[in-house]
Amino acid sequence: MQTVPNHQVENLQIEDDRTGLSVECLKRAFLDNLFYVQGKFPKIATKNDYYMALAYTVRDRLLQRWINTAVIYTERASRTVSYLSAEFLMGPHLGNNLVNLGIYDQVKQAVSELGLDLEDLLEQEEEPGLGNGGLGRLAACYLDSMATLEIPSLGYGIRYEFGIFDQDIRDGWQVEITDKWLHCGNPWEIARPEWEVYVKLGGHTEAYTDEHGRYRVRWIPYQVVKGVPHDTPILGYKTNTANTLRLWTAEAPESFDFGAFNSGDYLGAVQAKMVSENLSKVLYPNDDSSQGKRLRLAQQIFFVSCSLQDMIRIVFRQNVPLEKFHEKFVVQLNDTHPAIAVAELMRLLIDEHDMGWDQAWSITQKSLAYTNHTLLPEALERWPISLFRSLLPRHLEIIYEINYHFLEEVKAKFPGDSDRLRRMSLIDESGEKYVRMAHLACVGSHSINGVAALHTKLLQQDVLRDFYQMYPEKFNNKTNGVTPRRFMVLSNPRLTNLISSKIGDSWIKHLKDLKKLEAFVDDPEFCHQWRSIKSAIKHDLVAYIQKQNGISVNPDSIFDIQAKRFHEYKRQHLNALHIITLYNRIKANPDIDITPRTFIFGGKAAPGYYMAKLIIKLLNSIADVVNNDPDVRDRLKVVFLKDYSVKFAQRVYPAADLSEQISMAGKEASGTGNMKFALNGALTIGTLDGANVEIRDEVGAENFFIFGLTAPEVYALKARGYRPLDYYHSNRELKAVIDRIASGHFSHGDTQLFKPLLDSLLHRDEYLLFADYQAYIDCQDNVSQVYRDRDRWTRMSILNVARMGKFSSDRSIRDYCQDIWNIQSVPIELGECIQAKE
Numbered sequence: 001m002q003t004v005p006n007h008q009v010e011n012l013q014i015e016d017d018r019t020g021l022s023v024e025c026l027k028r029a030f031l032d033n034l035f036y037v038q039g040k041f042p043k044i045a046t047k048n049d050y051y052m053a054l055a056y057t058v059r060d061r062l063l064q065r066w067i068n069t070a071v072i073y074t075e076r077a078s079r080t081v082s083y084l085s086a087e088f089l090m091g092p093h094l095g096n097n098l099v100n101l102g103i104y105d106q107v108k109q110a111v112s113e114l115g116l117d118l119e120d121l122l123e124q125e126e127e128p129g130l131g132n133g134g135l136g137r138l139a140a141c142y143l144d145s146m147a148t149l150e151i152p153s154l155g156y157g158i159r160y161e162f163g164i165f166d167q168d169i170r171d172g173w174q175v176e177i178t179d180k181w182l183h184c185g186n187p188w189e190i191a192r193p194e195w196e197v198y199v200k201l202g203g204h205t206e207a208y209t210d211e212h213g214r215y216r217v218r219w220i221p222y223q224v225v226k227g228v229p230h231d232t233p234i235l236g237y238k239t240n241t242a243n244t245l246r247l248w249t250a251e252a253p254e255s256f257d258f259g260a261f262n263s264g265d266y267l268g269a270v271q272a273k274m275v276s277e278n279l280s281k282v283l284y285p286n287d288d289s290s291q292g293k294r295l296r297l298a299q300q301i302f303f304v305s306c307s308l309q310d311m312i313r314i315v316f317r318q319n320v321p322l323e324k325f326h327e328k329f330v331v332q333l334n335d336t337h338p339a340i341a342v343a344e345l346m347r348l349l350i351d352e353h354d355m356g357w358d359q360a361w362s363i364t365q366k367s368l369a370y371t372n373h374t375l376l377p378e379a380l381e382r383w384p385i386s387l388f389r390s391l392l393p394r395h396l397e398i399i400y401e402i403n404y405h406f407l408e409e410v411k412a413k414f415p416g417d418s419d420r421l422r423r424m425s426l427i428d429e430s431g432e433k434y435v436r437m438a439h440l441a442c443v444g445s446h447s448i449n450g451v452a453a454l455h456t457k458l459l460q461q462d463v464l465r466d467f468y469q470m471y472p473e474k475f476n477n478k479t480n481g482v483t484p485r486r487f488m489v490l491s492n493p494r495l496t497n498l499i500s501s502k503i504g505d506s507w508i509k510h511l512k513d514l515k516k517l518e519a520f521v522d523d524p525e526f527c528h529q530w531r532s533i534k535s536a537i538k539h540d541l542v543a544y545i546q547k548q549n550g551i552s553v554n555p556d557s558i559f560d561i562q563a564k565r566f567h568e569y570k571r572q573h574l575n576a577l578h579i580i581t582l583y584n585r586i587k588a589n590p591d592i593d594i595t596p597r598t599f600i601f602g603g604k605a606a607p608g609y610y611m612a613k614l615i616i617k618l619l620n621s622i623a624d625v626v627n628n629d630p631d632v633r634d635r636l637k638v639v640f641l642k643d644y645s646v647k648f649a650q651r652v653y654p655a656a657d658l659s660e661q662i663s664m665a666g667k668e669a670s671g672t673g674n675m676k677f678a679l680n681g682a683l684t685i686g687t688l689d690g691a692n693v694e695i696r697d698e699v700g701a702e703n704f705f706i707f708g709l710t711a712p713e714v715y716a717l718k719a720r721g722y723r724p725l726d727y728y729h730s731n732r733e734l735k736a737v738i739d740r741i742a743s744g745h746f747s748h749g750d751t752q753l754f755k756p757l758l759d760s761l762l763h764r765d766e767y768l769l770f771a772d773y774q775a776y777i778d779c780q781d782n783v784s785q786v787y788r789d790r791d792r793w794t795r796m797s798i799l800n801v802a803r804m805g806k807f808s809s810d811r812s813i814r815d816y817c818q819d820i821w822n823i824q825s826v827p828i829e830l831g832e833c834i835q836a837k838e
């Protein structure tokens with residue numbers, strides 16, 4: 001490595017092919033990697049070869065940062081955040097690394113001088129879809145922000161061989177296809193077999209007395225699985241920090257292969273190997289629901305145990321006494337999926353490291369912190385005791401003991417309140433016995449947070465009310481945020497450049513600086529540029545839709561987009577009722593003056609969630625009819641874009657005029673798509689749910705289309721006795737909409753196809769679509785009016801962006817650092833190496 005006297009990348013005097021950033025050097029390195037890594041030369045190289053060659057070229061350029069970061073953290077034994085999450089929805093790495101290294105433009109030029117198109121190569125990347133939706137993507141945004149804020153951190157999770165399924169649409173129905181993301185290799189990870197660990201499962205426990213005469217427990221497992229870490233670097237934006245995402249793969253220990261243990265039984269040994277490998281085989285594709293499957297619990301203990309053992313290894317390597325584990329690490333639990341950490345950390349400290357109960361308990365509570373992400377009852381994880389005992393016999397004993405001490409504490413604080421004991425117990429004994437994971441997480445952590453102000457309030461008042469009364473000091477709110485690097489700089493370069501040309505680029509790290517845009521809302525030239533950029537992006541999406549779906553779309557129509565997981569509480573079918581309302585108006589009066597709209601949907605349904613899949617079928621059926629009805633005269637178009645993913649989201653958010661955030665109030669914990677749309681200049685139509693409340697507060701009620709019942713109104717209506725049929729009978733347009741679906745108009749005359757959905761609405765309507773219908777339609781009519789005043793719309797769009805500063809994940813992370821983690825930044829000096837370009 002040569003020295004760089006002035007630390008300026010652009011003035012690099014001497015460089016080598018693994019570090020140099022000049023266009024010439026990048027070209028040389030790229031061809032070198034094509035030859036020596038991919039074993040190809042340009043004449044026979046595929047697009048994927050080129051992508052891989054470029055990925056390795058970029059990886060070479062971040063390795064110095066990665067290694068330096070690790071060295072400095074190790075030397076200083078820096079306090080570190082461990083973010084434990086069953087999901088990390090990272091999205092493609094290449095583009096993001098180019099942005100964060102600040103070398104996007106040089107690389108673009110280098111590849112173009114080689115006759116290639118950077119966008120084309122970026123398209124090649126198979127994204128690691130190791131998450132379902134918001135929760136996994138939040139974890140990814142937080143890694144980006146921690147690296148950018150120079151916070152020492154490790155993301156710990158599972159390296160699923162198959163991530164979230166790919167979605168195809170056949171005859172309007174969702175079809176799931178396995179996601180083979182590792183098929184072409186993964187240039188961003190490095191396996192670290194030297195740090196493998198072993199995880200025990202099943203079997204039984206035995207009590208014994210140790211040499212000091214103390215009561216101890218030994219766990220004789222039925223099975224042992226090996227965890228092998230695979231590390232991916234996480235770059236900060238224009239800093240020298242490169243943190244690590246450490247994902248575990250499950251393997252059979254060598255002894256299972258050919259050892260004496262299995263002598264002669266070759267097939268049996270291979271069978272055992274396959275059972276072990278199953279643990280990291282596939283991501284459970286359910287968002288916001290828990291199925292209580294044995295393999296899922298095995299996945300949870302697998303990655304939690306691997307991660308905690310890894311932290312203990314690091315503690316020892318850095319000569320930190322184990323009694324100070326909580327000073328070295330703070331462990332954030334991303335929902336209850338890693339909540340078994342409470343019992344596992346206790347077990348490791350007590351059984352494996354000879355610590356006493358009280359000290360182990362104090363360390364555990366001081367180390368762990370719990371984030372709750374959902375109020376949905378079906379998502380609250382509980383495990384049947386029988387399952388728990390058969391897979392984790394030792395953990396069950398520990399949980400019983402924690403419960404004993406905890407219930408003593410409850411008794412002391414609320415004497416004589418046996419009902420409270422029953423409600424708060426870690427064990428649900430109302431019928432079949434269950435372990436309640438949220439209760440375990442609350443008791444074992446020093447902090448409990450919700451993900452938006454309303455959500456935290458509802459946790460305190462309702463779902464975790466008893467725990468709030470017991471430990472009010474543990475509760476706090478951390479409103480979610482999103483990274484502006486991926487969701488603006490990378491995905492929306494045109495708007496990024498316009499903004500930076502007016503106010504500089506400080507907003508990329510300090511999103512509140514977007515406020516400076518307010519000075520330009522009355523500048524006609526700026527408004528004109530703003531509008532032309534939105535229009536150009538919409539034209540791009542029009543071309544994409546034409547290619548993907550063969551539907552021609554009017555780029556001047558309102559791009560009204562709902563992109564998120566399919567779930568009844570998110571109410572994509574309420575959106576469908578609006579489309580049919582407009583369609584009915586046209587059918588009744590073909591010359592009616594309607595503001596043209598394009599309704600765009602994207603999102604996956606859990607494979608076993610019948611109603612969500614039926615809603616997808618309904619939308620595609622409506623699309624078939626509406627898009628081809630000559631009476632409509634192209635004023636309405638309905639488009640279902642298949643296979644929603646991070647890559648897809650980056651393409652779609654920038655093109656939106658209107659963002660649909662229409663969940664029933666009290667159900668969406670936060671939402672983060674709402675933030676990404678608004679940051680890209682879309683206006684929101686939404687209920688007072690999740691973070692919508694705070695977005696409206698920030699951007700101003702006059703720049704936000706709010707409608708519908710509030711959470712307290714929802715509870716009150718349900719308490720009074722909700723009767724959806726009354727709304728159906730008293731609302732003429734609503735009745736016409738439902739009747740049109742029932743008539744078979746969208747199903748080639750089949751009156752049975754959508755009957756389950758209609759029955760559910762007419763007789764239960766759990767998510768109050770009918771109660772909110774009129775308010776939604778009125779609000780949409782207002783949207784259509786406002787859109788006609790282009791100047792007003794543009795002004796509202798600019799003000800939305802200018803006032804989104806609060807919703808950067810950098811702000812969220814700063815709040816976590818201050819209120820929960822008690823951690824400071826550790827800047828990384830590259831010394832004689834390459835400094836980040838500021």
Ligand code: 73E
Nearest residue numbers: 134135287288373374668669670671672
């Ligand atoms: O409101 C979103 C929230 O924005 C919430 O539904 C989601 O988390 C986002 C980030 O905070 C969420 N996902 C899950 N629970 N909440 C979940 C549950 C089980 C499996 C997978 C995901």
